[in-house]
Amino acid sequence: MKEIKVPELAESITEGTIAEWLVKKGDQVEKGDAILELETDKVNVEVNADASGILAELVREAGEDVEVGDVIAKVDENGEAGGSSNEGDTSNESKAEPEEKSEQTSEQKPSAPAASSEDVSTEDSSSEQKGSKGDVVATPAARKRARELGLNLSDITAKDPLGRIRPEDVDAAAQGERKKEEKQAAPKQEKKASKQESSEKTEFDKPVEREKMSRRRQTIAKRLVDAQQSSAMLTTFNEVDMTNVMKLRSERKESFQKKHDVKLGFMSFFTKAAVGALKEFPLINAEIQGNEVIKKKFYDIGMAVSTEEGLVVPVVRDADRLDFAGIENGIMDMAQKARNKELQLDDLQGGSFTITNGGIFGSMLSTPILNSPQVGILGLHNIEKRAKVMPDDSIQARPMMYIALSYDHRIVDGKDAVQFLRRIKEMIEDPYDLLLEG
CATH class of the missing domain: 4.10.320.10 (E3-binding domain)
Incomplete structure (x- = not known):
């Protein structure tokens, strides 16, 4: 009988929840076949059979939490489909047989001439x-x-x-x-931790619906709380006049899509601007490890994506080396993978800075929470026409966006955070200069 165990997933992932069994007891499986879907903190992964045969036993049920190395199923490499029920009887008979033989042997052993004195004494x-x-x-x-x-x-x-x-x-x-x-x-x-919750259950006189949080939702909750408790988080704000970006986008969007087969969105402008500002303020592209500050010389930008199962942050690698089309393609690819549940662990690890766009849901203003261990996250919001006083003192209705930078005050000073956000504002309000600088 071959045991199937939870394999090594990644360095930072040691456990998961069985989301769904893809096979049932008695099924014929081949080595390499996917037998279950495992929900981890970050992505869902398939666990494959490492032997061919009949699935004799499902050791763990759907919904159970398992750790790396736990036995989750057993495969009979010599079994035949549908013969799992007889297998137990056969194994019992085979176990009983040696016991009978053992008893007979022990009775006969004293008279066996070949036994040594040591064997006799041991027996x-x-x-x-x-x-x-x-x-x-x-x-x-x-x-x-x-x-x-x-x-x-x-x-x-x-x-x-x-x-x-x-x-x-x-x-x-x-x-x-x-x-x-x-x-x-x-x-x-x-149970102790949920005593308060259980007492609250009795307080509802009207119908309620309860459901267990998914592993991913639990992890999101834990990470967000940890980020607030382990960092000195502060948020600074500014507003950006989107007139020139919207004009440029309107002028180029058709030719851009025809040439690159992808739409020209706002995210590529903000990604380029963020990379430029990070180069000027490297501490915002850093992280803290113990009593050391690690300044990253690469620009892997995380893009927060909302899915049915919760927020995930896939990473666009080497954003400083990509043009606008490359960034848009990277964002589209990651968003599609996230919604189709095709993200791999590598897609979510190693980001140096994160951008989140609550504006697509209509958010006017928010304070984004850090994606630890990163020390900076840029929040984008809805574009609304507001009255703006122009340099000639005239008042015009302009498309404006509030932007927010949450940062870890332990290594990022308020001065740098404010100047970082102002630099992004300058580049977005002069997108032609941003294009020229690449």
């Missing part, structure tokens, strides 16, 4: 132990080890074909007990 000792300890056969070292660990020998499974318990079997059982105790302790802690 006698085992027989005494067997008779005095409820038919449990164990070596003296195993018995001593079990006493030290406070384990009952009758609860320990022997790997020895003859059923003799050895010290390594005792250690394995002890380790299993520890894991069992840890798993039992976890719900107790959750």
Whole structure:
């Protein structure tokens, strides 16, 4: 019987939730076939069978949390489809057979001329132990080890074909007990933490609907709270006149789409402007590790994307080396992957700065939360016509956008944050200069 275990996923991911079994007990599976979908903190991944045969047992059910290395299924490499029910009977018979043979052998052994004195003494000792300890056969070292660990020998499974318990079997059982105790302790802690919640349940006199948070939603919640608790987060604001960008976009959008087969959006302008501003203010493109500041010399820009399962932040790599078409293609590709649940772990890791656009949902103003361990995030908002006083003191209705920069005040001073945002404003209000500077 081949055990299928949760494989290594990524350095930062050690557990997940079984979202859905793609096969059922008794199905024929081939090595490499996808057998279940595992929901992790970041993306959903498929777990493949690492052996061919009949799926004899589903050890864990859909909705259960599992860790890397946990056994989730068993495959009978010699089985036939539909024969899983008979397999148990056969295995029981085969187990019973050796026991009968073992008893017959033990009865015949005293008269066997080939047995040495050492074998006879060992057999006698085992027989005494067997008779005095409820038919449990164990070596003296195993018995001593079990006493030290406070384990009952009758609860320990022997790997020895003859059923003799050895010290390594005792250690394995002890380790299993520890894991069992840890798993039992976890719900107790959750129960304590949810006492207040359970008391609140009785307060509802009218109908309510409760549903368990998905693993991804739980992770998002935890990361957002951690970001606020582990950083000195502050937000500064400015407003941008979008007149020139909208004019340029209107002039070039048809030729741009015809040439590059992608629409010219606002995100490519802000990405280019952000990269330019990050080069001038490198601490906003940094992170803190212990008592060190790591200044990143690359510009991998995370783009917050909303999906049905929650917010994800895929990364557009080397945005400083991409032209407008390259950035737009990168954003479109990542957004499509996110909505089709095709993002890989590599797509979400290693960003140096993040841009989030709440304006597409109509947000007028917000304070974005840092995407730790990054120390800066740029928030974009809705474009609304507002009265603006022009240099000649005339008042005009102009398309305006509020922009926000949340930053970690531990390494980014207010002066740099304000100047960073002002530099983005200048580049967006003069997009021709932004195009020339590349």
